[in-house]
Amino acid sequence: MSQDTFTLSAGYLKKIVPLLMKYQVPATPTNYALWYTYIAHTDAELAKIMTDAIRECGSVSAAQCEQLYQDHIAEKHDKDFHELQTNLQAMAQEMGNTMVDTMKDTDVFQNTLDKSFKQLARVGEETLTMEETIALVRNAVKGSKEIKQSTSFFKNQLAEAQKEIARLKETLAEANEQAVNDALTGILNRRAFDDQLGTMISNPPPKGFCLLLCDLDHFKNFNDTYGHLMGDQVLKITAKRLSDYCREGIQAFRYGGEEFAMLVPNRALNGSRRVAETIRASIDKLVIKDKKTGTKLDNITVSIGVAEFEKGDHAKALIERADKQLYEAKNLGRNRVMPIA
Incomplete structure (x- = not known):
């Protein structure tokens, strides 16, 4: 290694630790490798993704770091x-x-x-x-x-x-x-959600953020009627539809069972509610064909509860507020977003 290369590398390393501390990223070997690549700008696509995440969410979560490392640096996990x-x-x-x-x-x-x-x-x-x-x-x-x-x-x-x-x-x-991805749907899992939510609460995006809790309506009845294989197909296609709206920093997660969560940065309650309403209407239009019977299933709907992060919030309080709105949406007939305004 030449003296110039050594000096340059040492300079990069000196920048990494403060960045990891600033964004509360665990100082693991994989994160060192990821952030070294980011600082050195040897992967333009990776640098853009991380820069966008920092700008939109205020940080890059541990789960995101793990995913980016696997996608861009690892010689295949x-x-x-x-x-x-x-x-x-x-x-x-x-x-x-x-x-x-x-x-x-x-x-x-x-x-x-x-x-x-x-x-x-x-x-x-x-x-x-x-x-x-x-x-x-x-x-x-x-x-x-x-x-x-x-x-x-x-x-x-x-x-x-x-x-x-x-x-x-x-x-x-x-x-x-x-792992940070759900095995069935392929989107981020509950572990990744907990990690990302904790990161966003510790370092909120410049304009705050909202939590969306989404629950498929009558999913148990759907499973009982059409079987678990069809139920799995509904979960997969719902996750895919949620992923279609993951732009400008929005992230989708499999929260558990038939429930999904989304984190929407830099949007207040009304803006996040509009996002939720767009998603609800999109899922309401989904049609799945039962290959066994040839029957088209078009009764897939979702209820969504929205809660806005407030200063001093902790994860449990924010989740409880979103869950309360979700419960209200169910009580009012399902296939709707709460609060109304």
């Missing part, structure tokens, strides 16, 4: 999963080979036993010498020892495989915990 897949394939291959060998040994032992028993059966019919009888017994004992060794080896391999599977399950569970 899939490496870990590829390694898991490779380990599983190797283990399956080894187990398969051992099973085949054990089965072969078992077949050989079975043949030996059959042959020995047939010969031993001749004791009552023919005269076998003591030496011949002992030889038959010894042959059977030898075969039993060999099959015992083979099955013992296979048993040990099964035990090792069990340990390896437990380890892989643990690794996958940790990876799922660290």
Whole structure:
């Protein structure tokens, strides 16, 4: 590394820590790499996304940092999963080979036993010498020892495989915990929501922000009538429609079950309510076709509660206000946005 490059890199690193502290971003190796790339401006697309997020939301959340790192810097997080897949394939291959060998040994032992028993059966019919009888017994004992060794080896391999599977399950569970995207819909999950909401409360956007809580109407009845597979399709298409409105800093999250959340920066209550009304009307127009029956389902509606961040708010209070408005929308007949104005 040249002296100029070293000096430049050192300058970038000196800028990173104050930025992480300013925007309350955890000082992890991945975040260092992300913000180094941002400061160095070696990825124009990444720099624009982060600059827009800072301008519109006042910060870049830990969940956003993780997503941006995976999208722009990581040599594919899939490496870990590829390694898991490779380990599983190797283990399956080894187990398969051992099973085949054990089965072969078992077949050989079975043949030996059959042959020995047939010969031993001749004791009552023919005269076998003591030496011949002992030889038959010894042959059977030898075969039993060999099959015992083979099955013992296979048993040990099964035990090792069990340990390896437990380890892989643990690794996958940790990876799922660290994930910021909902597995079914692909949009950001509850963990990402909690993180982003905390970030926006600590560092509110210049013009504040609002929380939208959206709940699909009569979703349980929909599941009971059309089945859970169709229910999943409704969740996916709803999430896609919410994502269509994720611009100017707006973010959509799977909050839980049939409930979604959206964070709308730099808009007061009336402006956020207009966004919510546009989304509600858009979802009301959705049509899904049941592939089994050919029936078109056009009764998908959503109720939305809107709450505006107030100075001194904490997450629980803001969520409770939005939830109260959502409850009111349900009581008034569903398929509406509350408050009215």
